[in-house]
Amino acid sequence: MSFKNKRIMITGGTGSFGRKCAEILLREYDVGTVIIFSRDERKQRNMAEEFGAQRGRIRFFMGDVRDKKRLHRALNGVDIVIHAAALKQVPAAEFNPIEAIKTNIDGASNLIDACIDMNVSKVIALSTDKAVNPLNLYGATKLCSDKLFVAANSYAAEENTIFSVVRYGNVLGSRGSVVPLFRKMKSTGRLPVTDERMTRFWITLEQGARFVLERFADMQGGEIFIPKIPSTRIIDLAKAICPECVIDLVGIRPGEKLHELMLPEDEARNSYEFSEYYVIAPAFDGCESRSGACAGKPVPENFSYGSDSNPWFLDVDEISELLKDM
Template sequence: MLEGSSILITGGTGSLGHTFIPLTLKKYNPRRMVIFSRDEMKQWEMAKLFKNDARVRFFIGDVRDKDRLSRALHGIDFVVHAAATKIVPTAEYNPFECVKTNVFGAMNLIDACIDQGVKKVVALSTDKASSPANLYGATKLTSDKLFISGNSYSGINQTKFSVVRYGNVMGSRGSVIPFFLSQKFLPLPITDRRMTRFMITLEQGVDLIWHAFKDMHGGEIYVKKIPSMGICDIAEAVSPGGEIQIVGIRPGEKLHEQMIGVEDAPYTYEYPGHYKILPAINGWNEDPLRINNGTRVDDGFIYSSDTNSEWMKVESLREWINNNQCKIGKI
């Protein structure tokens, strides 16, 4: 599907973009890959990595600017929406800015994609959008709902919108692993000993996006099955036998990550490697094409990091860290 196509990724200079772009160029050989973001320095640095690849283009712009989005989307077939205000405390203290990017930006992108006749859009979501306890999660839940509903009014262009949702990306910039590594000669700050997190690699996140593009009929939320880990085990993997210090949960932070809430269970189907939440609107949750041989989960089902059936061992994370030292925290 993606072979020979034109693909645009918003927020493309972030962690996801640094992995999605080279993997997609290698696997699908798209005709054009457009990186749309507002940070000129990140684009300047990223451009050096692809200076000999004529398929890669850079476009300065902000998802808050609908006109600029429309210009960038001209001739684009597929879009990955990764642009967002993501840091939980930052969103709590700067709520207006978070809403402008995560909600208004989503609305702008939906309208612009429909107007420009984009074929398919996959938007990135977060565990924090499931039963949100902070502003970031609330804005991403709103964004998810907007993308799902976008399928209802895409009109004759028939632009399709779907969502992928995943939790803590291992080793990404600003995440817990590079933070712990930067503190290795100091006590590691732990918010709460009971805290758990889902663990997913960027490569797994890219694979889920590829799957969504192939499988989607519009309105689905894709959730990959991934292992959980306790925060103290993550600390042990980074600094064996190291000292820890309990510092308390930050504003808006959850004790556990949740990908699928009990309210979504009636519309959720299970597959070998993932779950799929189907839209409750328009009867789409009963559409055989969207269900596609899935098995409906039990009533009351919750997919949460503390009750997960799959857990990552300390040794497995330590091995992953040792094999990925060169890129942890770099992107």
């Protein structure tokens, strides 16, 4: 898809993903304007200084997805939205459930309404593997958000706005990743690992941002796009960061799973495989003609895509190589 002269808004744009996505858009695409919508003035100031050479092509808009009126103002003239705003910390969501609901669910609803009202062309919302069979509140709010964005295509009816979702696993090296924690604790000679069996999907910031941008060319509305990415054992990640460290097994925390799932067995009947990703096709009435998912290969009955059954696992050496530039 061409982004030439497009006005693109990134909600939560001062986060790790938003910064990387803005960097790629401004460096590699002839975009009109990248609009960073977030509520943190300090992060906006820091990002404005970092992107100073692009002044005129990037704009900062302070606001919160909880505020529908502010969203309407920010979306004036916007063509494309990437929705990355969310409360993402699992423990914080557990102890502040109403706040997580206000941002992750009510904020999604506000954005959907505002995008339809302001005639935004395409919207992609970021999701997480924790939204599948959720065990914690963060995952539950993101599952609800996913449902809202998929159903929004029916809700939009004859309007021009279409919505899709991108779901992927842990982002290697992001602020919420375990990698900075392990590196910080490396000097102690000991690293905490919850369970030696634990596995996770991993994707780099660069890969995640590019995957989202590439899906704008494919989306017809209502799809959940899932990239094919590697898994790692958390204990191998710890060994890659500090081979000489003692590993302390500390037990699984509340809300954690041993393994994550991105495509559950119950969704296999609506899912298709492409060379680099899977698609869960929308199942609501009237959407079949809008979805290009059927161009892929139907996945086998009872198929699932989990971090423990993933055929692509990184060993300690491969993880070490991946971490070199982070």
